[in-house]
Amino acid sequence: MRALILAAGKGERMRPLTLFKPKPLLEVGKQPLIERHIQRLAAAGIQDIVINTAWLAQHIFDRLGNGKQFGVRLRYSHEGDEPLETGGGMFNALPLLGEDPFLVVNGDTWHDIDFSAITLPENDLLHLVMVNNPPHHPAGDFHLHNGRLYERQPTKPALTYSGVGIYHPRLFANSQPGTWPIAPLIHQAIAAKRASGHHHRGKWYDIGTVERLLQANHNLNQERNS
Numbered sequence: 696m697r698a699l700i701l702a703a704g705k706g707e708r709m710r711p712l713t714l715f716k717p718k719p720l721l722e723v724g725k726q727p728l729i730e731r732h733i734q735r736l737a738a739a740g741i742q743d744i745v746i747n748t749a750w751l752a753q754h755i756f757d758r759l760g761n762g763k764q765f766g767v768r769l770r771y772s773h774e775g776d777e778p779l780e781t782g783g784g785m786f787n788a789l790p791l792l793g794e795d796p797f798l799v800v801n802g803d804t805w806h807d808i809d810f811s812a813i814t815l816p817e818n819d820l821l822h823l824v825m826v827n828n829p830p831h832h833p834a835g836d837f838h839l840h841n842g843r844l845y846e847r848q849p850t851k852p853a854l855t856y857s858g859v860g861i862y863h864p865r866l867f868a869n870s871q872p873g874t875w876p877i878a879p880l881i882h883q884a885i886a887a888k889r890a891s892g893h894h895h896r897g898k899w900y901d902i903g904t905v906e907r908l909l910q911a912n913h914n915l916n917q918e919r920n921s
Contacts, residue, residue: 724805
């Protein structure tokens with residue numbers, strides 16, 4: 696299986712930290728987020744990795760190169776000066792990802808999700824790893840029941856999409872190049888009953904703001920010192 700790390704965003708909510716450094720190169724636990732993803736993908740046996748880039752792309756390439764130091768092959772899907780959002784970015788990277796299902800990892804998260812344990816059931820178009828709702832997103836994204844994803848409903852508990860999932864290229868069969876989010880295609884797959892998921896109960900941090908970056912580092916330091 697190949698993997699795509701999403702690393703093209705501008706990180707506007709992280710400024711001033713991201714004025715001169717792309718968000719996936721920010722450090723949690725004294726290690727850049729994206730390097731940890733690459734190492735853990737390699738440990739899971741995934742050695743062919745694509746990284747989509749836009750904002751400060753050269754910084755990412757200069758740091759990671761071709762991936763030889765991690766024991767993987769890194770290739771880059773460059774989107775130009777403006778990122779194409781999640782859906783457009785994934786569609787743009789499809790020529791590098793091949794015809795088989797591929798793993799997607801948001802570059803601005805820190806977690807202990809086991810990449811090797813994620814599978815896409817036959818006939819499904821996507822499988823999402825879900826996590827408990829963080830304080831900044833209490834309503835969650837989707838309802839998960841018996842391994843199947845459903846739209847969020849007022850009477851049923853919802854979980855939050857972790858940013859890690861497996862997608863089949865067929866999900867993008869009717870898509871066009873451009874700047875667009877992945878959410879509409881996820882909703883379509885759910886409506887077609889071709890969307891599965893599972894609940895990850897381990898560590899997960901969404902590094903979306905400076906405050907969350909500081910909190911993640913604080914929590915991990917406390918755990919190491921306890």
